[in-house]
Amino acid sequence: MPLLQPLPMPEKTTGVLSFDFDGTLVCPDSDPQLDPRFFELIKQFREAGWVWGVNTGRSQMQMLSGFMEGQFPFLPDFLIARERELYTPGALNRWRPVVDWNKRSEKDHKKVYRNARKFLKLVQQHVENETRAKWITEEGDPAGIVATSEQEMAEIVEFIDAKVSDYKNLGYLRNTIYLRFSHKDYHKGTSLAEIARLCGVEAKQVFAIGDGHNDIDMLRREYADMIACPANADEEVKQHVREQGGYVCSERASLGVIEAFHHFFD
Numbered sequence: 001m002p003l004l005q006p007l008p009m010p011e012k013t014t015g016v017l018s019f020d021f022d023g024t025l026v027c028p029d030s031d032p033q034l035d036p037r038f039f040e041l042i043k044q045f046r047e048a049g050w051v052w053g054v055n056t057g058r059s060q061m062q063m064l065s066g067f068m069e070g071q072f073p074f075l076p077d078f079l080i081a082r083e084r085e086l087y088t089p090g091a092l093n094r095w096r097p098v099v100d101w102n103k104r105s106e107k108d109h110k111k112v113y114r115n116a117r118k119f120l121k122l123v124q125q126h127v128e129n130e131t132r133a134k135w136i137t138e139e140g141d142p143a144g145i146v147a148t149s150e151q152e153m154a155e156i157v158e159f160i161d162a163k164v165s166d167y168k169n170l171g172y173l174r175n176t177i178y179l180r181f182s183h184k185d186y187h188k189g190t191s192l193a194e195i196a197r198l199c200g201v202e203a204k205q206v207f208a209i210g211d212g213h214n215d216i217d218m219l220r221r222e223y224a225d226m227i228a229c230p231a232n233a234d235e236e237v238k239q240h241v242r243e244q245g246g247y248v249c250s251e252r253a254s255l256g257v258i259e260a261f262h263h264f265f266d
C-alpha cells in the first residue's frame, strides 16, 4: 500500500464531517468505487477548517484495504472502526488509538459480555443449531453473527429482541447480514460525539451521512445537525432521516455524498 498522509490539520476546527464507508463512500458496483471529486471537495472543506473521518463497522485492519478500494489520495483526519474504536493517523500508515476512549470502551465491553455470558451462549446455540448463519468470535469482539441473507438476519434479530432487554447495557449493531453485540452506549453516534468534543465542535457544526442500519445512531440531530443518506440507503434509514429533518439524496453512494454537500453547504 502506498504511504498516505492526512492533510495538515487546520489551526481552528470549524466543524466535523463523518462518513460511513461501505455503500456510502464506496460502492463496489461503481467505477470508480468512490468519485474523485469527493476529495476535491474535501480539500475545499479543509481550507475552511473542517476535519473529516470515516465512521465504519469495519475493523481498523479491514479499513487498510478500504483506503485502496476507494483510491484515497490522502488519509482522513480520524477513523472510527467497529463503530466504537477511535483513531487518528500516525506515521507510516499506522493508526494511533485515542487511548482514553478506547480503553474505557474495552473495559465496558468486557463487563457487558461477562454479564450477558449465558444469553450470548444461548444465541450462539440458536445460530449454530437452527440457522445457516455463522457465529464469529474475534479478539475484543467475541459475539458476532454473519447471516446468509438479510431475511435470515431479520429472523435472528427477532430471536435476540425477545430477550436482549433483560441484560443491562447489552445492545447490538447490525448492518445487512452482519451483527455484533456491543455495549449500548458505544455506537457511531457516541463515537462521533467524542470526536466532536475532542475537536471542540458542537453538534450544529457536524455533518453525517450513512446508508445502513448501524448508521441510524449517528444520523441523529443530537450528534449531527446536518444528516443525510444516499439513494441506496435502507428504507428504514431513509425513513429515519426524513423524520429527523435530514436530507435523502437522489444519487447513490459517493455521488449522493457530493449531492448532500451541495444541499447543506452551497
Ligand SMILES: [Mg+2]
Residues within 6 Å of the ligand: 020, 021, 022, 023, 024, 210, 211, 212
Ligand atoms: Mg454502509
